[in-house]
Amino acid sequence: MTNDKSKKIRVRFAPSPTGTLHFGATRTALFNYLFSENKKGDLILRIEDTDTERSEIKWEKDIIESLKWLGIKYNEFYRQSERKDIYAKYIKKLLDEDKAYYCFCSKQELKEKQNYAFSQGKAPVYDKKCSNLDKKTIKKYLDEKKPCIIRFRCPTKKIIFQDIIRGKIEFDFNLLGDFAIAKNINSPLYNLAVVIDDYDMKINFVIRGEDHISNTPRQILLSQALGFDAIKYAHIPLILGPDKSKLSKRHGAESISEYREKGYLREALINFMAFLGWNPGTEKEIFSMEELIKEFTLEKIQKSGAIFNINRLNYLNGLYIRNKDINELTKLCIPYLIKTELIAYLDDEENLENAKYKIINTNEIIDFNYIKQTIEVYQERLKFLSEIPELTDFFFKDKLEYDKDLLKWKNMDNNEVVSILDKLENILSEIKTENFNRQNLEKILIAEAEKIGDRGKLLWPLRVALSGKKASASPFEIASIIGKEKTIDRIKYSRGLFE
RNA sequence: GUCCUUAUCGUCUAAUGGUUAGGACGCCACUCUCUCACAGUGGUAAUAGGGGUUCAACUCCCCUUAAGGACGCCA
Numbered sequence: 106m107t108n109d110k111s112k113k114i115r116v117r118f119a120p121s122p123t124g125t126l127h128f129g130a131t132r133t134a135l136f137n138y139l140f141s142e143n144k145k146g147d148l149i150l151r152i153e154d155t156d157t158e159r160s161e162i163k164w165e166k167d168i169i170e171s172l173k174w175l176g177i178k179y180n181e182f183y184r185q186s187e188r189k190d191i192y193a194k195y196i197k198k199l200l201d202e203d204k205a206y207y208c209f210c211s212k213q214e215l216k217e218k219q220n221y222a223f224s225q226g227k228a229p230v231y232d233k234k235c236s237n238l239d240k241k242t243i244k245k246y247l248d249e250k251k252p253c254i255i256r257f258r259c260p261t262k263k264i265i266f267q268d269i270i271r272g273k274i275e276f277d278f279n280l281l282g283d284f285a286i287a288k289n290i291n292s293p294l295y296n297l298a299v300v301i302d303d304y305d306m307k308i309n310f311v312i313r314g315e316d317h318i319s320n321t322p323r324q325i326l327l328s329q330a331l332g333f334d335a336i337k338y339a340h341i342p343l344i345l346g347p348d349k350s351k352l353s354k355r356h357g358a359e360s361i362s363e364y365r366e367k368g369y370l371r372e373a374l375i376n377f378m379a380f381l382g383w384n385p386g387t388e389k390e391i392f393s394m395e396e397l398i399k400e401f402t403l404e405k406i407q408k409s410g411a412i413f414n415i416n417r418l419n420y421l422n423g424l425y426i427r428n429k430d431i432n433e434l435t436k437l438c439i440p441y442l443i444k445t446e447l448i449a450y451l452d453d454e455e456n457l458e459n460a461k462y463k464i465i466n467t468n469e470i471i472d473f474n475y476i477k478q479t480i481e482v483y484q485e486r487l488k489f490l491s492e493i494p495e496l497t498d499f500f501f502k503d504k505l506e507y508d509k510d511l512l513k514w515k516n517m518d519n520n521e522v523v524s525i526l527d528k529l530e531n532i533l534s535e536i537k538t539e540n541f542n543r544q545n546l547e548k549i550l551i552a553e554a555e556k557i558g559d560r561g562k563l564l565w566p567l568r569v570a571l572s573g574k575k576a577s578a579s580p581f582e583i584a585s586i587i588g589k590e591k592t593i594d595r596i597k598y599s600r601g602l603f604e
Numbered sequence: 605g606u607c608c609u610u611a612u613c614g615u616c617u618a619a620u621g622g623u624u625a626g627g628a629c630g631c632c633a634c635u636c637u638c639u640c641a642c643a644g645u646g647g648u649a650a651u652a653g654g655g656g657u658u659c660a661a662c663u664c665c666c667c668u669u670a671a672g673g674a675c676g677c678c679a
Contacts, residue, residue, distance in 0.1 A: 121679045156678055212677070219676090226605040228675060254677050271609070280607055285677055295679050318608060319674040342610080342672095349671060377616095380628095384617060388627050407617080410672065414615045417629045427642075486641040496640095514638075554638080564638035576640035 114146025122164035125360030230282030368490025505573030514565035
């Protein structure tokens with residue numbers, strides 16, 4: 106017991122590079138990370154690329170990039186494809202000890218038997234046809250290069266294991282059958298590779314999705330046959346789509362890289378993910394990675410699957426955007442403004458805060474501070490970073506396009522709008538450039554609006570003239586950012602629409 | 605079909621034998637207000653069904669029902 110406690114916790118995240126890193130897998134990675142950090146242990150990233158047909162390096166890259174972006178760090182990295190010698194050694198051992206055997210049944214034959222078993226309402230368990238071939242026959246077949254596979258001689262015993270989350274789980278060996286463990290000496294299959302790696306990498310806790318529960322008895326049997334130490338298992342619930350089936354592309358589930366592109370903050374994603382199937386048992390719901398690490402325990406993981414609720418993610422994202430340091434937020438938004446060709450870098454400045462930018466539409470040169478001001482007035486309205494260009498485009502354009510009727514507040518007619526616009530031009534022209542700031546504008550304009558009675562009569566046309574939108578930041582904010590000259594130009598332009 | 609797993613508001617969940625069943629998202633209303641947001645206040649809404657055990661059951665046991673997962677020479 107004391108011995109057990111002193112042992113360093115080692116866990117692993119073992120994705121196969123057959124697609125982009127998705128939400129469910131990422132949550133598994135996160136739980137492994139939180140657990141290992143909490144216990145001051147190690148997290149191993151193991152790329153399970155034994156399926157050479159489907160594995161691709163670009164997916165591996167996506168996985169590594171996404172984890173890095175999220176801040177899920179690991180201590181060691183392995184690729185199963187680079188460990189074939191190790192597996193070969195154990196496959197030979199199993200064969201030599203007669204714990205595994207060659208099977209020469211054709212795929213076709215097996216498929217037919219499987220279908221038959223299904224039709225009889227039975228589990229399609231391999232019938233051990235090749236389990237006792239004599240050595241001569243095996244050698245002959247191998248020499249002939251007859252297609253084959255290596256099967257594990259499944260012991261006839263009941264498998265019981267303790268799952269940290271679910272408690273005791275029992276399986277009947279009869280349902281397991283002599284499952285396949287390798288295509289040949291050099292090509293192990295999933296179950297075998299996992300068992301060998303977990304042993305070799307000194308993994309002592311396996312935290313993985315519930316969909317692996319049924320693999321667990323096979324892996325335990327294999328590990329016992331090889332004389333390895335027992336591992337503790339924690340099978341976490343699946344993340345479900347709105348229809349309650351396992352979350353997948355079918356539900357429009359996007360990869361982490363796509364969430365990133367859309368403008369989700371890593372903090373929001375992590376916080377959201379952690380609370381899908383786990384909670385600290387208190388009413389606090391906003392957690393940083395550090396706080397999660399501190400609080401995380403496997404015991405508080407939920408048993409039932411959790412439906413992915415995009416509303417909540419969006420709420421959290423807005424919350425984290427609002428709480429973000431404005432300089433940091435601006436830096437995060439700039440790439441979106443550049444991508445949508447509102448602005449461009451003027452030179453190759455590495456530091457975004459010192460860089461100069463060009464407004465593409467007007468050729469004006471602006472600095473970081475100008476952009477920062479535009480972001481600042483939208484900080485509390487932003488749900489995703491990718492929204493920033495459409496929200497703030499009027500700060501980076503000369504001519505605004507909108508219907509002149511949009512300038513009308515409630516039941517205003519043309520004459521009324523025109524007279525208000527004239528009035529606005531007069532009032533604003535009289536404000537000195539150095540006094541053209543938010544507080545002053547608000548003071549003066551509110552006072553004028555009060556005189557009219559219905560504030561909207563003055564403020565709505567002004568806001569539309571400045572933004573061209575039916576919803577935007579306040580006119581005081583916009584005017585102070587674009588300055589006196591442009592403010593008056595835009596009022597004149599809107600006035601011109603009525604001639 | 606067989607095996608495994610699960611079951612509290614629409615959703616994420618709290619309450620591990622005694623609570624008016626709590627919080628958050630969403631939704632609705634109100635306040636604020638030039639719009640959109642933000643913020644604030646209030647409201648809506650749940651123990652799947654049936655049996656036990658117990659003075660007492662969301663909580664423990666059994667059955668039913670429903671849902672999900674696994675059943676590959678994928679991982």
